[in-house]
Amino acid sequence: MHDGSDPRRVALLVTRNFPPLLGGMEKVNQHLLAALQPVWRTALCGPSGCAGYAPSQTEVIESRVKPLPIFLAATLWRAVRLAWRCKPEWVIAGSGLTAPIAWLAAKCVGGRAIVYLHGLDIVAPSRAYQRLWLPFIRRCDLVLVNSANTARLATGRGVAAGKLRVLHPGTDLPTLDAAAASDFRQRHGFAQRPLLLSVGRLTERKGLVEFVAKALPAIVARYPNALLTVIGDEASDALHARAGSERERILAAARIAGVEQNLHFLGRCDEATLGAAYQAADMHIFPVRDLPGDVEGFGMVALESAAHGLPTVAFAVGGVPDAVHDGQTGILVEPGNYVALGEAVIWQLAQTRESATIAACREFAAGVTSRSNSAPASHPIPG
CATH class of the missing domain: 3.40.50.2000 (Glycogen Phosphorylase B;)
Known part of the structure; x- marks a missing residue:
């Protein structure tokens, strides 16, 4: 009370x-x-x-x-x-x-x-x-x-x-921990493999089935050891989840494309593990689909990725352009162009994750967060 x-x-x-x-x-x-x-x-x-x-x-x-x-x-x-x-x-x-x-x-x-x-x-x-x-x-x-x-x-x-x-939704700006990132790779046996990270509930809109089938094979042809690590569970509580297992659909697409060995599911992780994964990865991929009657409103995970200094490669769908500053915190690609998406991932993997890139990502995330945190006291609920 x-x-x-x-x-x-x-x-x-x-x-x-x-x-x-x-x-x-x-x-x-x-x-x-x-x-x-x-x-x-x-x-x-x-x-x-x-x-x-x-x-x-x-x-x-x-x-x-x-x-x-x-x-x-x-x-x-x-x-x-x-x-x-x-x-x-x-x-x-x-x-x-x-x-x-x-x-x-x-x-x-x-x-x-x-x-x-x-x-x-x-x-x-x-x-x-x-x-x-x-x-x-x-x-x-x-x-x-x-x-x-x-x-x-x-x-x-x-x-x-x-x-x-x-x-805009905000996010916490964490303290970076190189030791946690190194431990994450060692604990999961990832060594120095090129690491792509996908974070979020497994839904049709997130586009992982199509990414695995249409973009990952080209990435693997250039980087045979590349590994797509998926963090997230089936969307059992979602109001618009489709029937069946999205995880099984992703796995089936990987088997057909011959990239099953380049796919790893971690399921649901606690915040500490998720933070370590963001820091350990080479990039975050966000191949959201442009579906009729469904929409990606913002792209919260892209902002979280930026807060950890990790760039995102994504389709420019829905509200994602508000969460990814193209050319600064990642690369935005024409929706549905999987050839261009694969090329963007390959290009990003060729770049070293320098301190300037990390700083640019975190600066963008901090700017979005500061505007979000100040708004409830001023604009949304006027005093």
Whole structure:
């Protein structure tokens, strides 16, 4: 419970996308809540287990995430009750999914509603969602978007341009540790092999099946010892995951292309191992696909990669250009051009990872993060 003597005004975050669930949206909402707390009293309606990841002194109410209709109904009831109790000035929907809940909870207590859009939650290919959810997104008093591309998608769906604010996700800027990077390679038997790193949940949109089939063979022809190391699990909690195992589809593509020995899965890793992997790798690859009705809103892992001094080679899809500074923190390639993508990886592998490159990557990440961290206290929630 909040201390009644605390004079700060209240901000309530309502979201399904929060740890312990995994993904970029979950990290964004966690960082957003933490950035609010120095100025605002905070409350959270989120998924089961989220209390362990929320900032201290945050009032938390949890709901189980599956089935989705039960989560939405339970969260609506609990968010309205919590709003009556703590009288938030702002109610924030962590994605378009909870925009109707945030709007209703805010209006019940005379507050104002914000929604943070990530891309897919504005173009989701569902008639029910487009008919029932989008009107509430448009009614929100303020609409935050994670990239310029998401802003374009939002205006295309009728969101007033005057309500839009671009708020790039930020990331932590870690202390680099060469010993941890060396230990990572030694522990996994990677020695000095050219190391490509892919980080994220295994989904169709991430494009690893096509990368392995259409780009990796050319890379291996030039660098026979090259190794693609994949960190991430199946997207079992994702709302739009396709049936079957994405990992098996990637493996099947590697067998057909004759590059199975150049592929290594690490599964889900803790933060320390992930940080060591970023530092040990030669580059991060992000071959996101441009799929109808699906979109990469920002590309959080590309920013995390830059924060560790690691450049990214990626398709210029969705919001990825906001997360990769072409020619400075990596290389952006025309979407779907796997020949050019393979050539970009080969070129990048030929470069030494110099201190200037590391510094440029980290400077870019720090700039994005500083703008993101200052925004919650100023632009998204005006004082």
